[in-house]
Amino acid sequence: MTPEAKHLEVILDTHVESVNLAEEMCLRVAEAVGFDEDECYRIGMSVREGVINAFHYGNQERPEKKIHLAVDLTQEKMIIHVMDEGRGFRLEDVPDPLAQENLLSTSGRGIFLMRTFMDEFHVVPGRTGGAELIMSKKIPSAGGNSRNGNHGDSKPDAAPKQEA
Amino acid sequence: MPALFATCREVGPVTIIDLSGKISLGEGSALLRRTIRELLETGQTRILLNLGDVNYIDSSGIGELVSGFTAVRNRNGELKLLNLTKKVNDLLQITKLFTVFDVYTDEGTAVRSYL
Numbered sequence: 001m002t003p004e005a006k007h008l009e010v011i012l013d014t015h016v017e018s019v020n021l022a023e024e025m026c027l028r029v030a031e032a033v034g035f036d037e038d039e040c041y042r043i044g045m046s047v048r049e050g051v052i053n054a055f056h057y058g059n060q061e062r063p064e065k066k067i068h069l070a071v072d073l074t075q076e077k078m079i080i081h082v083m084d085e086g087r088g089f090r091l092e093d094v095p096d097p098l099a100q101e102n103l104l105s106t107s108g109r110g111i112f113l114m115r116t117f118m119d120e121f122h123v124v125p126g127r128t129g130g131a132e133l134i135m136s137k138k139i140p141s142a143g144g145n146s147r148n149g150n151h152g153d154s155k156p157d158a159a160p161k162q163e164a
Numbered sequence: 165m166p167a168l169f170a171t172c173r174e175v176g177p178v179t180i181i182d183l184s185g186k187i188s189l190g191e192g193s194a195l196l197r198r199t200i201r202e203l204l205e206t207g208q209t210r211i212l213l214n215l216g217d218v219n220y221i222d223s224s225g226i227g228e229l230v231s232g233f234t235a236v237r238n239r240n241g242e243l244k245l246l247n248l249t250k251k252v253n254d255l256l257q258i259t260k261l262f263t264v265f266d267v268y269t270d271e272g273t274a275v276r277s278y279l
Contacts, residue, residue, distance in 0.1 A: 098259070
């Protein structure tokens with residue numbers, strides 16, 4: 001596959017299995033355009049988190065609602081759109097999972113992971129009335145290294161806890 | 165094929181849960197939750213999760229680890245982690261959960277830390 005402008009779109013059921021399906025589909029595209037194993041992992045995880053977000057928070061796990069997944073390939077980027085049929089949300093309202101008071105929260109890390117693993121991440125109102133997550137990563141052959149790739153600046157800054 | 169396998173064994177006063185596969189939304193997270201809850205119901209509160217064969221955790225799996233940590237701590241017990249793979253290690257670092265969990269690379273050292 002060459003990184004010319006291409007568009008792929010699927011409509012998924014609000015079902016746990018859609019998370020795996022979406023991840024698998026985007027992984028195949030990512031591999032085909034030349035992302036390495038680590039970048040594929042980051043893209044797959046981000047798609048997974050986006051679809052989990054749509055499944056759980058956006059569509060409230062209601063089976064009559066759909067999850068809209070689209071992938072755009074341009075010369076430079078792989079752009080992924082995940083849209084739900086919920087009520088939408090604002091990024092600034094999402095609690096920071098790294099804040100001390102949220103470290104023991106059992107949820108709320110999906111958005112953080114997408115922002116960390118992808119080069120760009122935005123939330124906009126979707127045409128279905130819900131949220132549309134838009135995330136992208138620079139295609140390796142487009143030149144330079146991806147911001148959050150192996151040579152990027154996403155290296156964890158927290159030092160590992162030492163063994164007792 | 166199940167996403168996750170869990171096997172429990174006793175080493176001294178500690179129950180080690182050997183996990184293998186993916187801790188992710190659905191079956192994997194549910195199995196981990198069930199396994200920890202069942203141990204707590206039998207009074208076992210010294211739990212060591214061996215993640216040596218877990219190569220994938222998503223946000224749901226991370227949530228389950230934290231949930232297990234809190235549930236054990238609420239029973240005055242301790243839940244610790246052993247043998248993190250690189251991906252899991254990186255994930256716990258970027259989410260700052262390394263500052264929450266005690267993490268070990270050696271089973272003997274981990275077991276002795278409960279004594």
